[in-house]
Structures are given as C-alpha cells and as structure tokens.
Amino acid sequence: MAASSIRVGAVQMTSTNDIEANFNTCSRLVKEASIAGVKLLCFPEAFSFELPRCDFLFYFRFYYFRFADFDPLTLIASVGFKEKGPDDKHLYNSHVLVDDTGNIKSLYRKIHLLYRNMVYEESNFTTPGHDIVVVDSPVGRLGLTVCYDLRFPKLYQPLWLQHDAQVLFVPVAFTRVTGEAHWEILLRARAIETQCYVVAAAQAGKYNEKRESYDRLSTGIAIVDIDLSNIASVRTRMPISEIKGSPCEKQRSN
Template sequence: MPSPNSLRVAAAQMTSVSDLAANFATCSRLVKEAASAGAKLLCFPEAFSYVGTKDGDSVSVAQPLDGPIMNQYRSLARESSIWLSLGGFQEKGSDPQHLCNTHVIVDDTGKIRSSYRKIHLFDVDVPGGRVYKESSFTEPGEDIVAVDSPIGRLGLSVCYDLRFPEIYQLLRFQHEAQVLLVPSAFTAVTGAAHWEILLRARAIETQCYVIAAAQTGKHGDKRESYGDSLIIDPWGTIVGRLPDRLSTGIVVADIDLSFVDSVREKMPIAKQRMPIDFWKAASL
C-alpha cells in the first residue's frame, strides 16, 4: 500500500533499432501505458529514438533540441500529461562529424526543462566483446545538471557515467539531488558483471532513489544490450524491476521523498563528509 506521500514513476525497457518511426511508435505505446498506470514521470533508456547498425550512424540523424524528432516526443509528453526523461538523444554537435549524447527532461506541457550532455564517453575494449569508440563521433559535455520536478530534484547522467561516482557525489552534495536518473545501453558483457551492483552502490552512497531505464536485446548483428530496467531506493533496495531482461515494457514503482529524508537523518553522511586533499594524499 503506497504512503500518502508517494509519487509514482516508471522506467522503460526497449530494443531501439535504426528506424526512427518504429522507435517512436514503441515509445508512444509505453508513454500511454505509464500515464494509464498513474506515473508522473517515465524514463526512457539511452538512444531511445535511434540505434544505428554501426558506430557513427547516429550522426546522420542528429538534430537540434528544437528539431522535429524532439518535437514529436515533446508532443507525447503534452498529450499524456506526463514528464519524460529522454536519455541519450542524438543532438546535433558543433560540426557535421559529431553529435552530443544528450539527456533531455520534458515536462507534462511538452516544455524542455533541462538537458545534460554525457560527460564520460564509452571508449572501451570490452573483454570477450567488441571495441567501442564513442569519442570518435561524440562531443563530451562539461556541466553537471540537476532539475526540479514533481517527483523531486532530479540528477541527470547517461550510461557510462555510472562508473564515475564523482558525478553522483556532486549531484547529491552540491546540487541536492533526491532522484538519480541513469538511462543506459549497457553491453551484455558489462551489464551481466556490473549493472545492478553499480546502480545499488550509487543509491547507497548518495542516499538517493535511482531510476535506470535500459536498452535490451539485439539491435542488429553487432550490438546487444543487457537490459534489466531498475528502480532502487536510497537504502539500496530494488523496489521496481521488470519480470525479465529482454521484454519491452515499463516497470512502475511508488517513491517517497520522506524516506529519502529519513535515511539521510539516520545516517547523516552529508554532515560527516571530510574534505580530502587528493594531491596531498597522492604524495604520501
């Protein structure tokens, strides 16, 4: 039984492909499902609108945030009166060879409230997998971003950022985030090894809710995502999870910001944090 202070949220799980119209149709269906379930916010995974068949394909579909692709999704939010977390949108970059991997927050009137450009780019030789070089076609962002919403203060990130706890520390202790959003397309190999444990660690060390919407399944011959969309509370407990990692659908959970306050009061790490001089520590 949800508490009187609870707020309903949802996280999507899907398998985006190299077809903008097909992905939009899937997202439209999931938005309607989340709105019918009473969710105030629906979070989509990284690359929700497009996944190319090879690295760099997405540059060809990149558009500005006021372009027709984003305007479609803004209309979805307005028509269903729901906030949307659109993680990993292919935003047009500063030159024709690059894009920005941008997390966009749209309110229930269709207005863009905030955007965050992914800082940490996925340049990795995955063990037993393939080599990724996101920096070859993506410009890194520079700014930490948090935004107020009906379900609390949201801290924005994208996928590979999850491996860098500093960004989440800044979101919590400098930007006062209560809910961390982690839209992702984790590889099958790295997801199986680290996805859940990293998400729960970020929730525990920041005392925030974490909403992690995930891509899943095979996007083509060369790319496969792990799946497992999760909603985690500030104590590190999973409070929402789809029945399986491969299905397209939404997971819904009721979150309670008074529980955030309770966890933080009982374990006041914000007051107990000690300044650390990393340069001095490195020289010892």
C-alpha cells in the same frame, strides 16, 4: 500508493534503425504509464536510436507531440537522445527532461564517454559535455546522468552534496557482457553512497548486427512509488555527509 508517494516509471525497450517502429513502442508505453498513474517516465539512452545528424529539437518535438495525441498527457518525460554536435562528425549524447507541456525543462550532455571498447569508441563520434545538471521536478530534485557516467562516483557526489539531488535518473545502453557483470551493482552503489533513489531505463537485446545490450527484462515499464520523506529519514539516521573531517563534509562546505 500512499498519499506522500509519487509514481515513476523506467522503460526498457529495444530501439532499432526503424524510427517509426521505435515511436510506436514509445507511444504504447507512454499510454500504459499514463493509465498506471506514472508522473515521470524515463526512456533509455538513444531511445530513438540512430537519427540523422540534424536539429535534435525538431525530432524530439516530433516525438513528443505524437505522444500528445492522446489526452491528457500528465507525464514528464526523461530521455536519452542524440543531439546535434559542434561539427558534422560529432553528436552530443544528451539526457533531456521535458515537462508536461512539451517544453524542454533541462538538458544534460554525457560527460564520460565509452572508450577502449571492442565494439566502438564513443569519442569517435560524440563530444563530451562538461556541466552537471540537477533540476527541480514533481518527483524532487533530479540529478541527470547517462550510462557510462555510472562508473564515476566523483560525478555523483556533487549531485548529492552540492546540489541536493534526491533522485538520480540514468538512461543506459550497457553492453551485454558489462551489463551482466556490473549494471545492477553500479546502480546500487550510486544509490547507497548518495542516499538517493536511482531510476535507470535500459536498452535491451540485439538492435543491429554489431550491437547488443544487456537484456534483463522484455520491453515494458518498471513502475515504483517513491516517497521523498524516506530520503530525509535515511539521511538523518545515517548522516554520512556530516562526519567531521570527512571528504563529504569538505565537499558539502564547498
């Protein structure tokens, strides 16, 4: 790994209704990531799966401090989590960034909810968020999104143009059919049009009788070394946000 590179990891796992089993998988993967020198680890959407409707901070801290049983924990964790919503019938589908001391650094609530789907309509039990989130981290300026957001380029443009995101984190649980057809293509499109690194952590396989996610890899961690100087180089050589009269130029000026 070059001196200017930072190591990040994306988890793929199959979460189930067995919370303890999910924890054991997460704990093993966190340890593997730490040993491998990963500084920021991204878990999938709903990594703990269907928790009771309760205070999500309680459960997250339960998970985090169980992770912290081994020393040292130098990771920053990025996870998709079901957060208690505005009423008893709704949750927030949240993306949480936690620093290496266990404190929540930032929280993004999924804006675009899956609907008109043969399996379920997310809006039946989830309340959408409204605010985009970009936060500083040891691996640069992070733009936080979740799964179905990936289909909406207009969400990603402000992350880059107005908030100077360098890395986009996307915890996902794509369905098997749409994942096979669209997941990698959408990730590459968002990376190309924003000139950002994209790190996506995915659910994989069948985790109950009704739901199945696109299964590209087995449970494990994809690890990559990123160099933020590459982003500056690409943006200098191909300054697509500075073309006179372009929508990008107008958006950046706003």
